Amino acid sequence: xxxxxxxxxxxxxxxxxxxxxxxxxxGGRVTDAHLQIYEPPRFFEGLxxxxxxxxxxxxxxxxxxxxxxxxxxxxxxxxxxxxxxxxDPEIDRLRRLLYCGEWIESHLLHIALLHAPDFLGYDDGIxxxxxxxxxxxxxxxxKRIGNRIIEVLGGRAIHPVNVRVGGFHxxxxxxxxxxxxxxxxxxxxxxxxxxxxxxTFSFPDFEQTQDQVALRDPDAYAIERGRxxxxxxxxxxxxxxxxxxxxxxxxxxxxxxxxxxxxRVYCVGPLARYNLNGAQLSxxxxxxxxEVGLAPVCRNPFKSIVxxxxxxLYALEEASAIVxxxxxxxxxxVEIRPRAGVGHGATEAPRGLLYQGxxxxxxxxxxxxxxxxxTAQNQAxxxxxxxxxxxxxxxxxxxxLQLRCEQVIRNYDPCISCxxxxxxxxxxxx
Amino acid sequence: MNLVVIGLGNDDRxxxxxxxxxxxxxxxxxxxxxxxxxxxxxxxxxxxxxxxAVEAAAPSGTVGRLRxxxxxxxxxxxSTHGLGLPAALALARALGRVPASVEVVGxxxxxxxxxxxxxxxxxxxxxxxxxxLAAGGGTSWPDxxxxxxxxxxxxxxx
Numbered sequence: 208x209x210x211x212x213x214x215x216x217x218x219x220x221x222x223x224x225x226x227x228x229x230x231x232x233x234g235g236r237v238t239d240a241h242l243q244i245y246e247p248p249r250f251f252e253g254l255x256x257x258x259x260x261x262x263x264x265x266x267x268x269x270x271x272x273x274x275x276x277x278x279x280x281x282x283x284x285x286x287x288x289x290x291x292x293x294x295d296p297e298i299d300r301l302r303r304l305l306y307c308g309e310w311i312e313s314h315l316l317h318i319a320l321l322h323a324p325d326f327l328g329y330d331d332g333i334x335x336x337x338x339x340x341x342x343x344x345x346x347x348x349x350k351r352i353g354n355r356i357i358e359v360l361g362g363r364a365i366h367p368v369n370v371r372v373g374g375f376h377x378x379x380x381x382x383x384x385x386x387x388x389x390x391x392x393x394x395x396x397x398x399x400x401x402x403x404x405x406x407t408f409s410f411p412d413f414e415q416t417q418d419q420v421a422l423r424d425p426d427a428y429a430i431e432r433g434r435x436x437x438x439x440x441x442x443x444x445x446x447x448x449x450x451x452x453x454x455x456x457x458x459x460x461x462x463x464x465x466x467x468x469x470x471r472v473y474c475v476g477p478l479a480r481y482n483l484n485g486a487q488l489s490x491x492x493x494x495x496x497x498e499v500g501l502a503p504v505c506r507n508p509f510k511s512i513v514x515x516x517x518x519x520l521y522a523l524e525e526a527s528a529i530v531x532x533x534x535x536x537x538x539x540x541v542e543i544r545p546r547a548g549v550g551h552g553a554t555e556a557p558r559g560l561l562y563q564g565x566x567x568x569x570x571x572x573x574x575x576x577x578x579x580x581x582t583a584q585n586q587a588x589x590x591x592x593x594x595x596x597x598x599x600x601x602x603x604x605x606x607x608l609q610l611r612c613e614q615v616i617r618n619y620d621p622c623i624s625c626x627x628x629x630x631x632x633x634x635x636x637x
Numbered sequence: 638m639n640l641v642v643i644g645l646g647n648d649d650r651x652x653x654x655x656x657x658x659x660x661x662x663x664x665x666x667x668x669x670x671x672x673x674x675x676x677x678x679x680x681x682x683x684x685x686x687x688x689x690a691v692e693a694a695a696p697s698g699t700v701g702r703l704r705x706x707x708x709x710x711x712x713x714x715x716s717t718h719g720l721g722l723p724a725a726l727a728l729a730r731a732l733g734r735v736p737a738s739v740e741v742v743g744x745x746x747x748x749x750x751x752x753x754x755x756x757x758x759x760x761x762x763x764x765x766x767x768x769x770l771a772a773g774g775g776t777s778w779p780d781x782x783x784x785x786x787x788x789x790x791x792x793x794x795x
Contacts, residue, residue: 272671316673333724336731344732347674354670363648364670 229459230597230612232636237601239635240594242586242616244460252576260286260545260571261372267563267578268366271622273316276309276357277556278563278578279370280431285563286372288446289550290543297536298374299431301360304384304529305367306431306554307522308356311349311394313557314477314519317620318405319346322512325614326408342404349394349401349519352387356526359383374540384530391527398523399495402516406499411611413596414506417472417588419479420452422555428487428521429480430555436483437473445553448562454579465584474588475559475581476619477514478505492521508592508618515620545571556581558620582621589619605636638737641679642770643668645689645722651753652697652746655763656688658755659742662763663770672720676729685736686774687722688766690759691743698758699745700766742766 231239251270255263263282268275280302287294294302319342320332329335336343354364360379361367369375420441422433436442441451452473454463467473482504485493496503501513547569553562559581566574592615600608644660644667646653657667665688666678679685693699705726726739744766748756755763769775 316671320673333728333731336728340732343728344677347677351674351677354674358669 226460228593228612228616230593230635232597232601235601237594237598240590240597241459242590242593244462244586252578255565255573255576258573260290260543260565260567260573263563263565263573263576264370264372265366265368268370270578270580272365273313273622274309274556274558275366276305276361276370277554277561279367280306281552281554281556281561281563282565283370283372283552284432284554285550285552285565286567287543287550288552289548289565289567290372290546291548292373292541292543294374294541295536295538297534298378298540300529300533301375301378301536302370303427303431304356304526305360305370307526307529308353308360310430310522310557311353311519311526312357313353313620314515314522315346315350315353317557318401318512318515318519319343319350321620322515322617323405323408325610325617326405326410326512342401345397346401349398349523352390352394352523355387355390359387371540373543374538376539378535378539379533380535381533384533387530388527391523391530395520395523395527398516398520399491402495402513402520403499405512405516406501408512410507410509411596411600412507413509413592413599415474415478415508415588415592415595416506417474417591418467419482420473420475420584421479421483421560422553423484424487427525428484430522430525432554435553435560438479438483439471445562446551448551448553448579449564449577452562452579452584454583460586462583462586464587465579466587472587472591473584474619475584476511477518477557477559478508478511479559480518480555481505481514488517488521489524492517492524495520508615511618511620543571545569558582558622559585580622582619585619585621589616589621592618639680639683640770640774641665641683641685641736642774643675643678643685643687645672645687649751651748651750652744652755652759653690653749654755655690655744655746655759658763659688659766659770662767665770672722672725673728675722675725676732676734679729679734679736681733681735683736684774685739686742686770687739688742688744690746690749693743693745695745696758697745697747697756698762700762701743701745703741703743705739705741 227243229241229243255266264279267278267282270278324332324335327335357367358364362369369377419438421436422429423436424433434442434444435448451468452465453468454465457464485503496517549566551564553560561581562579564577568574593612596615597612642660642663642665644656644665646656648654648657660667668675705723744759744762746759
């Protein structure tokens with residue numbers, strides 16, 4: 208039997224939050240891969256109980272500083288469903304614009320500062336920036352446009368304050384949005400070049416096998432709404448999400464693990480969206496995917512950096528079109544009349560499908576709340592990827608294996624702050 | 638030399654808005670949000686003055702000139718949630734956007750509650766700093782002669 212080998216990594220950088228990864232290899236077989244999240248639970252669902260219906264939009268946005276829009280719009284959508292309210296189509300377009308801002312901001316941050324250093328052999332984004340100034344500076348400039356969208360439409364760049372159940376507190380004037388147009392026009396070309404840059408990276412040969420789940424919107428590449436669809440053929444309304452996916456407590460993590468009701472591991476995120484809905488991307492984005500050699504179905508999670516770039520380009524195009532067509536809607540929000548009920552909402556956060564469900568009393572008080580963030584859904588998939596990748600690459604020296612396993616985790620752009628934080632890695636070879 | 642004033646803070650947290658208000662009043666850059674793209678706010682050779690509220694063992698409204706390395710959060714970031722000012726400056730240097738100088742003007746605050754009004758002492762400090770910056774932010778420091786703030790440099794004054 209191979210003698211026991213153990214590798215300890217004090218901190219894995221470039222993920223949002225803190226946690227640890229433990230890998231055990233016995234007799235040439237990976238017997239355990241545990242993503243340990245030891246961040247204390249944050250009890251958001253508990254603190255929402257007993258609060259008025261208009262609190263979750265702003266309280267859930269505090270779950271994450273990177274994707275507050277996702278939490279806000281998902282909460283709003285769930286509560287609107289509980290009250291039987293449909294928002295005006297013009298408001299839906301503005302919400303999509305706000306969400307595009309968040310995709311741009313989050314994806315560019317991950318591409319340029321968190322993920323690209325893995326492929327180019329740097330410890331961090333700052334070290335990489337010395338040798339790749341043009342690309343990093345371009346990425347930051349594109350990212351800034353995402354911030355600007357959120358600032359103009361949401362009231363401020365982080366934890367925006369303009370979203371409410373039923374719409375917005377205030378809608379922008381046409382002139383206020385029009386200032387974004389020139390920057391958006393510039394950014395599309397710059398983003399396409401960044402995608403070409405990421406496509407030159409060397410990607411390990413690896414394919415994941417688990418099911419993939421995303422929203423699907425018949426009208427467009429799903430971002431702010433849609434039905435829940437899966438690579439296994441699942442296609443249900445968001446209200447049935449709790450019927451098909453369950454969360455379970457595991458001993459090694461303070462965040463819940465999600466699985467399908469019949470126990471299968473699944474994943475959400477850019478690759479799932481691309482594989483399930485890629486045909487709905489714009490012709491230029493699909494053409495660029497083709498140009499850089501990305502097949503219509505991609506199962507290699509390392510290539511998620513390319514997919515994020517394509518999604519950012521799509522978000523820039525969408526934002527540009529919404530800004531160009533914009534006419535201030537007649538009303539910023541529809542009136543809300545609280546009633547007792549249950550509502551479900553789901554949107555595509557940058558890291559994947561985000562679900563929220565609320566039970567509301569007749570005066571609008573929140574009775575129960577349930578929040579299922581994308582990173583919690585991806586935990587089991589991350590462990591499965593680490594186990595499968597390590598098994599195929601046992602010949603690698605400990606240092607290289609460790610680096611690659613960290614990269615496998617970063618492929619998911621995990622937001623451990625959302626699911627509750629990451630990462631110390633232990634490899635135990637026996 | 639081009640003077641670039643950058644204000645940091647939170648408009649909704651009382652004294653924490655002081656940096657943003659200073660920047661707006663002198664036509665500077667009020668930066669709300671993460672600091673990853675802060676480097677794009679200036680060019681090589683600029684003189685950069687960053688204004689922010691600080692907590693220190695000194696009376697509210699005390700104004701100090703600090704070196705960036707004196708600002709907390711100097712360790713390398715492990716995530717973007719922790720990207721502080723020193724890391725943002727390191728990223729700027731890596732990108733070749735090396736300013737001629739960077740100084741941090743820290744204004745001591747106490748009232749940081751959500752929705753809190755800015756305290757009178759901090760509002761007064763804001764006005765002194767605005768006057769100083771409007772005059773070019775020269776060597777004639779508005780609070781010249783007062784006691785040292787946190788001992789971080791010869792120009793830290795109360």
